[in-house]
Amino acid sequence: MKSKSTSAKLTKNSKVFKTIIEAIKDKKGEDIISLDLRKIHEAVADFFVVCSADNTTQLKAIIDSIEDRMLTVCGERPYKQEGVKNSQWVLIDYVDIVVHVMHTQSRNFYKLEELWNDAVATHHDDK
DSSP states (O other), rough: OOOOOOOOOTTTSHHHHHHHHHHHHHHHHHHEEOOOOOOOOOOSSEEEEEEEEESSHHHHHHHHHHHHHIIIIIIOOOSEEEEEOOOOOEEEEOEEEEEEEEHHHHHHHHHHHTTTTTSEEOOOOOO
């Protein structure tokens, strides 16, 4: 079910998408990748945004940055959030965009991008 605030026309240039990427960059999230899932029928969202954090403090800072900025800039609260207690892999669900903030070791172990290798991947690091 799509929300009205993030319509089916969601793109990489949309305000929501850009806000999430910038919030991650502000807290030095690493290896930022978006996966465009719009052409994958089994996908539960239009995009996944995945990033890494070196430690629990940085992971929490990234999560807080995303949620604060999404609320102030876009007026959006997450539909759901999971994994905060363990702080190894936190999922923030904005319905059409699902953000995965992962400890570097967890990301290397789960290889989320490989599970969705049919998606078009875009790197968002400023290197």
